[in-house]
Amino acid sequence: MTVTTLHTPSHREALWELESAFDRGDLITVFGECSVEYEGRAASTLGLGNRLLVLKPDGSALVHTDEKRTPVNWQPPGSTHHAAVRDGRLRVRSERTSPDETLTVRFTAVHQLSAMGVTGGRDLEVTGSEADLRRRILEDPDLVEPGFEPTAVERDSAAGPMDVFGVDASGTAVVLELKRRRVGPSAVSQLARYVDAVAEEPDRDPDAAVRGILVAPSITDRAAELLADRGFEHVALEPPEPETPGAETKATDSAEAAEPKAETTEPEEPKAETTEPEAETLGTETASDDDEPIEADAPEPSGSASRESQQ
Amino acid sequence: MTVTTLHTPSHREALWELESAFDRGDLITVFGECSVEYEGRAASTLGLGNRLLVLKPDGSALVHTDEKRTPVNWQPPGSTHHAAVRDGRLRVRSERTSPDETLTVRFTAVHQLSAMGVTGGRDLEVTGSEADLRRRILEDPDLVEPGFEPTAVERDSAAGPMDVFGVDASGTAVVLELKRRRVGPSAVSQLARYVDAVAEEPDRDPDAAVRGILVAPSITDRAAELLADRGFEHVALEPPEPETPGAETKATDSAEAAEPKAETTEPEEPKAETTEPEAETLGTETASDDDEPIEADAPEPSGSASRESQQ
DNA sequence: CGTGCCAGGTGCCCT
DNA sequence: AGGGCACTTGGCACG
Structure with missing residues (x-):
């Protein structure tokens, strides 16, 4: 692993390092006093201040202040970075097309510039998504209501x-809209669009009812009113708790199997393999990792540490 | 400006520096090989790899790979950072409550750790927002349609x-939904919610029509269909071009003046001070700042630059 | 703090 | 490339 760091470099030195770091495909951080300008989908200006600029080899650029999770300015992946010295300032510019956007960062002073080679390891596993909620329902449709039978996922309609999509015990068509968290009015509108679209499909008996069910952990009052206005229903349901890391493999596999891969078609009968309705068998945590006092005697990796503070 | 940097520190050294940096309220970057775990609104795991961890004094934490604008993992502002050495790894944990969330980053190796003092300079000025589009319409309502008269902004309805909100030349109620960019079906649904809500207000003549107009630069085909189904209209309009930086002050002021500050009430007559309908007088750019070849002779700031590369 | 909504939303998947 | 939508959306403003 290679890290190159310049402390309070001249603009020209910073420029050289930036260009070679661009060539190497490094991840770059620049900390210094700068002003920022953006022009593209919107336009913005940001006055002088100390910020952290992150330049990624995929073209992303992030300008971070000491606050917020969101960068104060940025450029999306696919942009190309350029560096130059202009008017006594180090100018870093990131551009892209379609849409045309330009981010310009002008440094009056660079306090630190680092370039590091980063590779791989981006495979994130997430649980608790809407897809997980859908799996849960397909595994056990009775969670929605007794006798509910899903017939398709992601079935297309004129509204999207x-x-x-499925039928209830009496054979009435049912549209489900799933949300992984508490929802407001927009979710009701979304459901309404789909229900209306299905109701108006030409090959459908115009008198046949179409039910709409919003499946979400909870809904706001306003959403509940709108839901009632339209005669829709709410079923309180959340994504399943994440499985215990050790035992998850089998459960995930069975869930995958229950997921109908073919879209717009009938899902196979939910294979009742793992027939524990909600087997929340927690409690297999590694005891060594709970939160204890900060200090701990631990072996240290070999490595010559150097420390420098500037000014 | 102070920057403290450790190169390939031992976990214990990194721990010390982290704790003092927490105390100082510094912005911290840690680059190293780590695995990441998140549990809270959802849950996720990320295997070993080289990443950049940014810890902000406001409690934000960002884990960045070499790709994407969005961090692969994060913690929102308001969290509290902790550091410890556990099982021979440097563990950085960021927690918050309501909702309960924990981000855990475990470093097997720290390549670089930097701490920098950052203050102020977060005043971003953006133009081209929906608010700008609204100002534009309030300044010249005829852009929507001849005779349109806005009577309120952000007027509340049962749907939000x-x-x-306003009236057309014939006195019919009109609901405008503004979008700063091209829109899809959801914008139509949003408009529909408001129109329906207004139409059903008890003090309103049930036979009186309520028009719905979607004001956006453009709309998708599907949105156009849904719009037509509901008998709504689309007016193609964008946020105004950003003013020339030098001349913007007066224009901005007049725009601010035209903005009705009191909500749910009648806006004062648009003061026709700057009565150029669309004075796109571009062309006052500083010629010194266009894109020219990278190298340029420019004065360099004094400052002893040091450069180190590891391994 | 919850509710509602804009955002330069971003990212993913599909056509 | 554009459409449609989920997201640990984030952030803001208002009740």
Whole structure:
């Protein structure tokens, strides 16, 4: 692993390092006093101040202040970075086309510039998504209501694809809209669009009812009113708790199997393999990792540490 | 400006520096090989790899790979950072409550750790927002249609606040939904919610029509269909071009004046001070700042630059 | 703090 | 490339 760091470099030195770091495809951080300008989908200006600029080899650029999770300015992946010295300042510019956007960062002073080679390791596993909620429902449709039978996922309609489509015990068509968290009015509108679209499909008996069910952990009062106005229903349901890391493999596999891969078609009978309705068998945590006092005697990796503070 | 940097520190050294940097309220970057775990609103795991961890004094934490604008993992502002050495790894943990969330980053190796003092300079000026589009319409309502008269902004309805509410030349109620960019079906649904809500207000003549107009630069085909189904209209309009930086002050002031500050009430007559309808007088750019070849002779700031590369 | 909504949203997947 | 939508959306403003 290679890290190159310049402390309070001249603009020209910073420029050289930036250009070679661009060539190497390094991840770059620049900390210094700068002003920022953006022009593209919108336009913005930011006065002088100390910020952290991150330049990624995929073309992303981030300008971070000491606050917020969101960068104060940025450039999306696919942009190309350029560096130059202009008017006694180090100018870093990131541009892209379609849409045309330009981010310009002008440094009056660079306090630190680092370039590091970064590779791989981006495979993130997430649980608790809407897809997990859908799996849960497909595994056990009775969670929605007794006798509910899903017939398709992502079935297309004139208003867009529906999360889950099916029939209730009496054979009435049912549209499900799934949300992984508490929802407001927009979710009701979304459901309404789909229900209306299905109701108006030409090959459908115009008198046949179409039910709409919003599946979400909870809904706001306003959403509940709108839901009632339209005669829709709410079923309180959340994504399943994440499985215990050790035992998750089997459960995930069975869930995958229950997921109908073919879209707009009938899902196979939910294979009742792992027939524990909600087996929340927690408690297999590694005891060594709970939160204890900060200091701990631990072996240290060999490595000559150097420390410098400037000014 | 102070920057403290450790190169390939031992975990214990990194720990010390982290704790003092927390105390100082510094912005911290840690580059190293780590695995990441998140549990809270959802849950996720990320295997070993080289990443950049940014810890902000406001509690934000960002884990960045070499790709994407969005961090692969993060913690929102308001969290509290902790550091410890556990099982021979440097563990950085960021926690918050309501909702309960924990981000855990475990470093097997720290390549670089930097701490920098950052203050102020977060005043971003943006133009081209929906608010700008609204100003534009309030300044010249005829842009929507001849004779249109706005009577309120953000007027509340049973379905939520409407962007602009008014009457057309014939006295019919009009609901405007503004979008700064091309829109899809959801914008139509949003407009529909407001129109329906207004139409059903008890003090209103049930036979009186309520028009709905979607003001956006453009709309998708599907949105156009849904719009037509509901008998709504689309007016193609964008946020105004950003003013020339030098001349913007006066224009901005007049625009601010035209903005009705009191909500749910009648806006004062648009003061026709700067009565150029669309004075796109571009062309006052500083010629010194266009894109020219990279190298340029420029004065360099004094400052002893040091450069180190590791391994 | 919850509710509602804009955002330069970003990212993913599909056509 | 554009459409449609989920997201640990984030952030803001208002009740």
